[in-house]
Amino acid sequence: MGKITQLLTHPDELKAVIQMLGFRKHLHQREAQSPTLKRCYELLNMTSRSFAAVISELHPELKDAIMLFYLILRALDTAEDDMTIDPTIKVPLLRTFHDKLKTTDFAYLNSKDKDAVVLAEFPIILAEYHKLKPEYQDIIKDITDKMGNGMADYILDEKFNLEGVHTVKDYDLYCHYVAGLVGEGLTKLFVLAGFANKDLMNDDFEKSESMGLFLQKTNIIRDYNEDLEDGRSFWPKEIWSKYTSELPTFYKDLSEKSQLDGTYCINELVYNALGHVKDVLTYLLMVKDPSSFNFCAIPQVMAIATLALVFNNRDVLHKNIKIRKGTTCKLILASRTMPGVVQVFKQYIQIINHKSPVEDPNYLKIGIRCGEIEQFIEKMYPTPGSIPKEAIRLKQSGKTDDIEQYIIARKSVDEQVAKEISAEEFNINAVLLSIFLVISGSIYYALN
Numbered sequence: 206m207g208k209i210t211q212l213l214t215h216p217d218e219l220k221a222v223i224q225m226l227g228f229r230k231h232l233h234q235r236e237a238q239s240p241t242l243k244r245c246y247e248l249l250n251m252t253s254r255s256f257a258a259v260i261s262e263l264h265p266e267l268k269d270a271i272m273l274f275y276l277i278l279r280a281l282d283t284a285e286d287d288m289t290i291d292p293t294i295k296v297p298l299l300r301t302f303h304d305k306l307k308t309t310d311f312a313y314l315n316s317k318d319k320d321a322v323v324l325a326e327f328p329i330i331l332a333e334y335h336k337l338k339p340e341y342q343d344i345i346k347d348i349t350d351k352m353g354n355g356m357a358d359y360i361l362d363e364k365f366n367l368e369g370v371h372t373v374k375d376y377d378l379y380c381h382y383v384a385g386l387v388g389e390g391l392t393k394l395f396v397l398a399g400f401a402n403k404d405l406m407n408d409d410f411e412k413s414e415s416m417g418l419f420l421q422k423t424n425i426i427r428d429y430n431e432d433l434e435d436g437r438s439f440w441p442k443e444i445w446s447k448y449t450s451e452l453p454t455f456y457k458d459l460s461e462k463s464q465l466d467g468t469y470c471i472n473e474l475v476y477n478a479l480g481h482v483k484d485v486l487t488y489l490l491m492v493k494d495p496s497s498f499n500f501c502a503i504p505q506v507m508a509i510a511t512l513a514l515v516f517n518n519r520d521v522l523h524k525n526i527k528i529r530k531g532t533t534c535k536l537i538l539a540s541r542t543m544p545g546v547v548q549v550f551k552q553y554i555q556i557i558n559h560k561s562p563v564e565d566p567n568y569l570k571i572g573i574r575c576g577e578i579e580q581f582i583e584k585m586y587p588t589p590g591s592i593p594k595e596a597i598r599l600k601q602s603g604k605t606d607d608i609e610q611y612i613i614a615r616k617s618v619d620e621q622v623a624k625e626i627s628a629e630e631f632n633i634n635a636v637l638l639s640i641f642l643v644i645s646g647s648i649y650y651a652l653n
């Protein structure tokens with residue numbers, strides 16, 4: 206189906222696209238930029254268009270720090286990903302990458318990767334990195350150190366290279382290095398800037414870890430086909446071995462049995478990823494600054510929408526599937542407040558639950574996990590008119606647990622943003638009404 210037809214058949218998404226194009230209020234305006242800073246934002250745009258837009262709206266206090274954090278991690282990832290770099294060069298490069306941050310001139314010119322430009326122009330990144338507050342520099346350097354060493358360990362791990370990820374514990378550890386650590390770094394930046402509740406640092410970064418793992422696991426499930434074509438896979442054997450003796454079977458063997466097994470395997474992986482949802486929602490609840498909240502929430506709502514799309518979907522075994530552009534716009538707009546985010550999660554959890562086939566060996570546990578998440582959401586934001594007994598009991602006893610305390614703290618932020626959103630809604634509705642009147646007027650005129 207063409208993109209226009211897709212939009213016309215989903216009017217809510219059409220409205221979201223128009224709203225994104227011109228009616229959305231920007232949280233922070235652009236500031237004057239030095240030539241090197243300007244180039245950094247160009248590099249960001251070249252590596253990730255959509256995410257660059259989200260970063261550019263961050264609060265000025267953290268915007269450049271997070272942009273540089275992203276570019277430095279992208280450079281590290283590019284070095285790791287480039288199969289043309291010999292391991293004897295690559296391993297020491299990854300292990301000492303954080304030391305390069307102390308220099309002003311490090312560049313790597315021999316990469317053939319699609320993002321090679323970030324390694325080639327690394328001195329530009331360094332120039333801006335050194336202008337950051339020393340505390341921000343330290344956080345970025347520390348995470349680069351831990352991630353670079355974690356990546357190097359995997360390159361030297363023969364078993365990992367030949368057979369991929371073994372146990373679910375190994376799967377979590379791999380995701381920790383490439384994504385969980387990002388969560389730890391971002392949390393430290395948010396807390397230091399006073400943008401997030403400092404309790405996020407008192408749980409051994411468990412919720413921060415879940416933020417990264419939820420994103421990375423979603424990518425890994427979705428990218429089965431692409432990764433297999435590149436000769437690798439990150440699906441853990443402990444899970445896929447229940448459905449096949451060799452992972453590429455799902456791709457090669459088109460028999461009904463093999464395709465069904467492949468889908469059940471996807472479903473178990475989705476079940477595993479859903480284990481992070483409660484942490485993700487609690488984390489988001491604790492991010493106070495609206496622009497940082499937006500930055501954190503957008504990738505998470507995209508992830509839950511992607512999980513609902515890949516769930517019980519055998520197409521994943523053969524091609525790359527993606528959520529529609531219109532859906533993306535709708536999700537971005539919904540990500541501005543906590544009630545909006547929670548609503549999106551609730552909707553997709555229900556979709557997953559309804560899609561779950563009774564024949565699937567995971568049917569029961571998926572139902573239980575979806576139910577738990579729904580209950581958690583209901584406790585966070587009770588559906589109007591259905592105050593849960595538990596909440597009444599807590600209120601009467603004067604006892605409120607942690608979550609409730611965070612919900613109360615968030616309320617004023619969300620109310621402020623909600624006011625701005627309704628003004629915006631009014632404008633977009635007025636424009637849509639005018640367009641409708643002009644079109645129907647023209648038709649009337651033409652017919653008479």
Ligand code: IN0
Pocket residue numbers: 252253254255256257271274275278383384385387388389391413416417420421500501502504
């Ligand atoms: C990210 C994460 C990210 C953002 C916000 C909060 C986070 C908290 C914990 C961990 C990660 C967090 O978000 C990006 C999102 C992204 O890049 N999306 C893609 C989407 C697409 O279409 O491909 C994009 O290109 O726009 C993300 O995926 N990662 C990331 C990397 C660095 C930083 Cl600073 C933040 C990568 C990863 C591996 C999931 C951590």
